[in-house]
Amino acid sequence: MAEITVTVDGVKYSDHVEPRMLLVHYLREVVGKTGTPIGCDTSNCGACTVLLDGQSVKSCSVLAVQADGADITTIQGLANGGLHPLQRAFHEEHALQCGYCTPGMILAASDLLRENPHPSDDEIRDGLEGNLCRCTGYENIVRAVRRAAQAGVSE
């Protein structure tokens, strides 16, 4: 067992974990952040995307021990009270149906807008290539990210 200290959504946690434990299992089963779901086991779907020190990572592809000392933001800590502009945009553009991909999609989009605050539609599509959605056909996800960008989410 290894001891790690991780800040998750603004709260500091110290835990002993198996060295092989995946970050997503640590978040879900040790910290109790079940807002981050698991959609695959090959880092293809992106449902488990979180921000690690501000950058989006697929938390199924990171070991909990690799996150030692890191600051992690999940969908449950993205907004400082109320809704983050991306959350609001996803709601207003009907960019989710079953909602399973939504946490990962929103966090990946937030990283995309951090790097490119005013992306074209093609840049949004390319930027979200690592996140799969089976319900929406992506049209409204693109619209939502565009709307959030126009609202100045990155500023």
Next chain:
Amino acid sequence: MTAQTEVPETKTAELGKARLRKEDERLITGQTNWTDNITLPGMLHIAFLRSPYAHARITSVDVSAARNEPGVIAAYSGADFAAEQGSLPCAWPVTPDIVIPAHPPMAVDEVRYVGEAVACVVARDRYAAADALAAIEVDYEQLPPVLDMRAALEDSSPKVHEAGNKSFVWPFVQGDIEAAFRDAPIVLERTFRQQRLIAAAMEPRAVVCSSVGGEFTLWSATQIPHVLRFLLAVVTGIPEQSIRVIAPDVGGGFGSKLQVTAEEVLAVLIARKLGRPVKWTESRSEGNMTVHHGRDQWQRIRIAADSDGRLRGLDVDLLADMGAYLMLVTPGVPLLGAFMFPAIYKMDAYSFKCTGVFTTKMPTDAYRGAGRPEATFAIERMMDELAAHLGVDPLAVRERNWIKHEEFPYTTIATLTYDSGNYEAATAKAKELFGYDELRKEQEQRRASNDPVQLGIGISTFTEMCGLAPSRVLGSLAYGAGGWEHASIRMLPTGKVEVVTGSSAHGQGHETAWSQIVADQLGVPFEDIRVLHGDTQISPKGMDTYGSRSLAVGGMALVTACDKVVDKAKVIAAGMLEVSADDLEWTPGRFAVRGDPDKGATIGEIALATFAAHNLPDGVEPSIDAEATYDPDNFSFPHGTHLCATEVDTETGFVKIRSYVCVDDIGAVVNPLIVEGQVHGGLAQGIAQALYEEAVYDDDGNLVTSTLADYLVPSAADLPSYVTDRTESLAANRLGVKGVGEAGTIASTPAVVNAIVDALRPLGINDVEMPCTPERVWRAIQDARGGEQASAAEQHAARQSDQTQGHSPQGIGTPDPTGGVA
């Protein structure tokens, strides 16, 4: 309590309003209740050991070493369940002589597909359970796999089951089919492949089961909590009243969670054995192998036509791969298509035959559209082939044959009565949005200039049968249940409303749309309504969600229940207002006294008065709650015109969708935002079948596409933007609604493939097998060009590929030389 009330302001009707969804708040903030989120005190985790062989006899299973692994509470083989596990149900014995093999949830003697469960470990955590699987020893005696459904029907084929590889033959003939083909000026025959697909809902399956004092609660990522409860009781013998099934937040289904699974049954049995709660959550690779697959047909289609393009007859001969067993509705799926091959077209005669075939693969079952996409693909491809043969515009040949708007209601050659539709209107609107004539001109120019990037225009003027289904019709097709839906309305004393629906949503937005319907019916604000579903203890009765049935059937159940609430409220209002019930007039939200409109009672006031029950008329029960079970008279028939423009690079085989326009007629619309979302998602799945997705087994029967790295669910970067619009002809039900969940998927696959073939037709190409990958398109081009640029090896591969594309002169009975996995 006063009987003199403010007359409420006239409200805008909710129907047709783009309400933002009530569901979203919990989903966008991560406050979700997926089954895998559930943790119960003392809960154990199950891991399954699965067969690595497509076909083998199990000679021994030894789980004893696994029981000694750290953290392991129990380990079981199939023999441990043999006395109690029963057989997974098939609810659709389509013919009296159908072969339905026993399907034990855990294999005991023989395995028949890779991934079939042979043993399991129950441990304190998921890691310990997975680790201990390595300590289980299983000895197999390999048997020959059966992987090609055409070869499976030959006498020399190894058998999947003792009774043979044929499950059933289902014929359906209407009109004089021989006369229609005899002396017909035009007879065209094509063979199409409907490849095997994986639904790949984003939420993997998960099950949690608790067993306390003989009472079972099962949480499952299912579309069908009610059907599941009934069938768990039938399979396990546990009394139905002792089983509660909860479908919490469910992350998509697309038919794949319309199933009674081995893992659900085994979770119940394990919880009973151990007296402790258990959980199982599948990995994606486990899911790709063991969530039922979709499609998988060979379709031989013949049409007979007059020289002016009028259809005389249609002859359909299907082979449908059942996989290794018949699951919940496996044999019925291709038969749903039987009624849809004639689609929107008039003809003199129709013959359909489907042969259900066993192979050593994962069973197939419902996948978005279920039988209807396959039928629509075949007929819409054939209409393009007919147009090409005649040298006319493919829209013209469709118009020559489709049912005209003034001919509704129209009974088709497949015996369905279409209540409404207007194919002319949808097509005219789609053509305009698409710029059809301009694109045809550009196509001519590119052809004339021999442009390496050719333009193709694909058409799909589809219809579908939705609103499953009139119970009488299901009975006549030997289906094991009815097609009704249930709803109840609870009027709370504060004037708020609880709506309980038997329709179990998993992404469709029922909580929002149902609130809109009830708001209009009862005149209660949208915000004051809460919709409850997906728990058999809260919603005791239902037929669940599939087949675009929720609105057309479940929505009508709501309306019927609301009628009953109003009828009951009227009696109590009459008492409150001291008038005769005959003197009351209802406008949604309020009864007013005829001739004295200021005097009245709102539905909220009536609810409160009913709660107090102090002054109710004699003999009136103190309740205005009501429930209703609605059985539809007919299916509903959404339709639409989808137009797709593809740019096909003849040098690389790469296909780019340049534009996609669809105009759908789904009847009245409750929420246009939800409707548009359903269309978008449906299009994506249909396009994915045309271009990207295929479940591939290798020659030994291993699933090669077991991860999302190999099974190509498209990303945002792979798909185009869509132009969607609507026309509206009302369905015959009171809401006028038809259903929208499957429309995009059904329509888009043939639109895309027709566009690809249209681009390549000047090269002499008349089909490309799905998925139309760059390699397949490129090979088709090389083959058509006589292999000028292809090496000898490539020509050989192209010939093989061509045979699998259905150009084989021997027809449908010829084994695929590549084993069907090209």
